[in-house]
Amino acid sequence: MSVGAIPAAAAGASDAPALRPVGRPLRRLLRRPPAVVGALVVLAFVAVAALAPWLAPYDPAKPDFLAVRQAPSAAYPLGTDEIGRDVLSRTLFGARASLIAGVISVAIAVGVGVPLGLLSGYYRGALDELIMRVTDAVLSFPFLILAIALAAALGPSLTNAMIAIGIATTPTFVRLTRAQVLAVGAEDYVQAARALGASDARIIARHVFPNSFAPLLVQATLTIAQAVIAESALSFLGLGVQPPTPSWGGMLNTAKNFLVQAPWMAVFPGLSIFLTVLAFNLFGDGLRDALDPRDE
Amino acid sequence: MLPFVGRRALTAIPTLFIVTLMVFAIQRSLPGDPALILAGEQQDPEVIAFIRERYRLDDPVPVQYLAWLGQLARGDLGRSLRTNERVLDLIGSKLPVTIELAVLSMLVALVIALPIGVLAAVRRGTAVDYGGTVLALTGLSVPNFWLGIMLILLVSVRLGWLPASGYVPLSEGVWENLRRMIMPAFVLGTGLAAVLMRQLRSSMLGVLRQDYVRTARAKGLRGAAVNVRHAARNALIPVVTILGLQLGALLSGAVLTEQVFTIPGFGKLVVDAVFNRDYAVVQGVVLVTATGYILINLLVDVAYAVLDPRIGAR
Numbered sequence: 001m002s003v004g005a006i007p008a009a010a011a012g013a014s015d016a017p018a019l020r021p022v023g024r025p026l027r028r029l030l031r032r033p034p035a036v037v038g039a040l041v042v043l044a045f046v047a048v049a050a051l052a053p054w055l056a057p058y059d060p061a062k063p064d065f066l067a068v069r070q071a072p073s074a075a076y077p078l079g080t081d082e083i084g085r086d087v088l089s090r091t092l093f094g095a096r097a098s099l100i101a102g103v104i105s106v107a108i109a110v111g112v113g114v115p116l117g118l119l120s121g122y123y124r125g126a127l128d129e130l131i132m133r134v135t136d137a138v139l140s141f142p143f144l145i146l147a148i149a150l151a152a153a154l155g156p157s158l159t160n161a162m163i164a165i166g167i168a169t170t171p172t173f174v175r176l177t178r179a180q181v182l183a184v185g186a187e188d189y190v191q192a193a194r195a196l197g198a199s200d201a202r203i204i205a206r207h208v209f210p211n212s213f214a215p216l217l218v219q220a221t222l223t224i225a226q227a228v229i230a231e232s233a234l235s236f237l238g239l240g241v242q243p244p245t246p247s248w249g250g251m252l253n254t255a256k257n258f259l260v261q262a263p264w265m266a267v268f269p270g271l272s273i274f275l276t277v278l279a280f281n282l283f284g285d286g287l288r289d290a291l292d293p294r295d296e
Numbered sequence: 297m298l299p300f301v302g303r304r305a306l307t308a309i310p311t312l313f314i315v316t317l318m319v320f321a322i323q324r325s326l327p328g329d330p331a332l333i334l335a336g337e338q339q340d341p342e343v344i345a346f347i348r349e350r351y352r353l354d355d356p357v358p359v360q361y362l363a364w365l366g367q368l369a370r371g372d373l374g375r376s377l378r379t380n381e382r383v384l385d386l387i388g389s390k391l392p393v394t395i396e397l398a399v400l401s402m403l404v405a406l407v408i409a410l411p412i413g414v415l416a417a418v419r420r421g422t423a424v425d426y427g428g429t430v431l432a433l434t435g436l437s438v439p440n441f442w443l444g445i446m447l448i449l450l451v452s453v454r455l456g457w458l459p460a461s462g463y464v465p466l467s468e469g470v471w472e473n474l475r476r477m478i479m480p481a482f483v484l485g486t487g488l489a490a491v492l493m494r495q496l497r498s499s500m501l502g503v504l505r506q507d508y509v510r511t512a513r514a515k516g517l518r519g520a521a522v523n524v525r526h527a528a529r530n531a532l533i534p535v536v537t538i539l540g541l542q543l544g545a546l547l548s549g550a551v552l553t554e555q556v557f558t559i560p561g562f563g564k565l566v567v568d569a570v571f572n573r574d575y576a577v578v579q580g581v582v583l584v585t586a587t588g589y590i591l592i593n594l595l596v597d598v599a600y601a602v603l604d605p606r607i608g609a610r
Contacts, residue, residue: 133307133310133311133314134314136307136311136314136590137311137314137315137318137586138318139544140311140315140544140586140587140589140590140593141315141318141544141582141585141586141589142543142544142545142547142548142551142585142586142589143544143545143548144547144548144549144551144552145547145548145551145566145581145582145585145586146582148551148566148567148570148578148582149319149322149578149579149582150322151570152569152570152573152575152578153322153323153325225436225437229439232439233439233441233548233552236441236552236555237551237552237555237567238571239570252441252442252445255445256445256448256556259445259448259449259453259460260453263449263453266442266445266446266449267446269442270439270442270445270446273439273442274437274438274439274442277436277437277438277439278433278434278437281433281436281437282433285433
C-alpha cells in the first residue's frame, strides 16, 4: 500500500482513533477511480436537483406554442418538446423525482427490512419461518407487476410509486440482514457477550447491527440504482410522477410518440437515467470492494 | 433426492397461500364498495346485487376469502369488466406472445453472455475481461425502455431496416414474426445478459481453480477442451438458478418492452387493464405471474438437485 497516494483528508481521519473504522475503507475507496467517478457523478446530479430552479434557463412547466418541437439550438440547447417546453430545463428538474424516489423508496425498504431481518435471524423459530415465507411471497411477484397492482389500488402518483418500489425491494434487505445476523451471531464475541449477561437489545445494538452495517450499506447503494430505474419505468408507464411535473420516465413516455419529428426529446432524459444509475452502480461496486477486508 | 424434492415442494405451499392472501388484501384495500368497483361502469343494481352474491360480499371477510379461493381452485379468475371475457382465457391468449418474447430474449442473453463470461474468466485481467465488465455494467444500468426507443430511432426511423412496432403471430409467417420480435428480444435480453455474464465469470473463476481442471490440463488436454468441456459445463450450473430467479425481472422488463414496441402480450394486457380500471384482469395477472414464478423456481431447484446430486443429499 503506497502511503504517498493517500489524500490528506483520509490520512487525517485515520489518525483519530474513533474514526479508524471509516478511515481505511475510505482510503481504499479513493484508490478506485471508477468508484470516485461514480460518487462525483452522483454528487453532480444531487447538485442539479437541488439547484434546478437557478440552473434551468426556462420554467419547466410553461408551454410556448411559438416554439413547439424545436431542434437543439443556442436558445434551447436540448430543443423543446411537443408543447414548446424547454427540454434542458425539464431534464434538470427531472433529476428531483428520480433521486427522491431512489432514496426514499430504499429508506422504506431498509426501515422495514432491516428490523424484520434482525428479528428473524436473532430469534429464529416460528417468527423467522413466518417472516421468511412472507418474504418469499413478496419476491414471487415480478416487481413491476406488484407496483402496477399497487398503483391500481392506491392510484398513480410519485408517493405511491415510492411505496410500491419500497415494498418490492424490502425482501432483499430482510434476507441480507438475516444472513448477516446468523453469521455474526455464531461469532465468539457475541457468545461471550451473552455469557456476560448482556440483554438481547444490547447484543443486537452493540454487536450484531454494527457488524452487519457494511454489506447493508453496499446493498442500499446498489438498490438505489434499481429504484431510480424503477421510478422512471413507472413514470414511463404513466403510473409514477404525473404531468406536468417533469420526470425522466414521463418525458420518455411522451417522446416515444414524436420519434420521427423530435428525436431529441427521447435522447437526454434517457441518457440522464442511464448516467445516474451507472454512477450509483459504480459507487456501490467500489464500496463493496473497499469494505471487503478479504481484499487486503 | 426425493426427500429434498418433498421438502422443497412443502415450502412452496405456504408461500402460494400467502400470495393469495396478499392479492386478496390488495383487492380489498381498494377504496370504496368492492361490488361497485367490480361492477365497473355497469352501475345497474341487478349487476351489483349479482356481484354481491357471487363474491359473498355480505359475509364476513374470512368467508369471502375462502369463497374466492374455492373459485380459484376451479380455475375461475372472474371476468373482465370491459369485455366480459373470462380472465383465464384472456391471459391464455396473451401469454404465448410474452413467452415467445421471453424465450427469444433468453436466447439473446445466452448468446451474448456465454462467450464473454467464459472468456473474461479464462483471460482474467486482460482487455477482454475489462471490456466484459464495462459491457455488463452498461447492461445493468441502461433502462431497457430507453434502449428500445433509441433502437427504434436508429434501426427503424433512420435506417429503415426493421418495423418499429407491431406483432405478427408465428402462424402467419416465421420471418414476419421474427422481423418484429428481434429488436424487442434484443432489448429485453441485454439486461439478462449482463446478470448472466457476471455470474458466469465468477462461477467460472471458481471452477478453474478446481483440482479436476488441473488434472485435465496435467493429462495433456488442450486449453479450449478443458475450458469448455470441463470448466464451462460445471460453471453453468449456478447460471441455471440465476435464470429462474431472473424470471421476475424478465417479466417486468417484458411489460416495458411490450409497451415500447406495441406488442399485444401479457404486459400490455395488465397496463391497459390498470388504465381501464379492469381490476379483475389486474388481479388475475398478478396471481398467475406469482404462481408461475413460484412453480418455475420449484422446478429449477428440483432440476438443480438432479444435475448436482450433492444438493439433494444435504
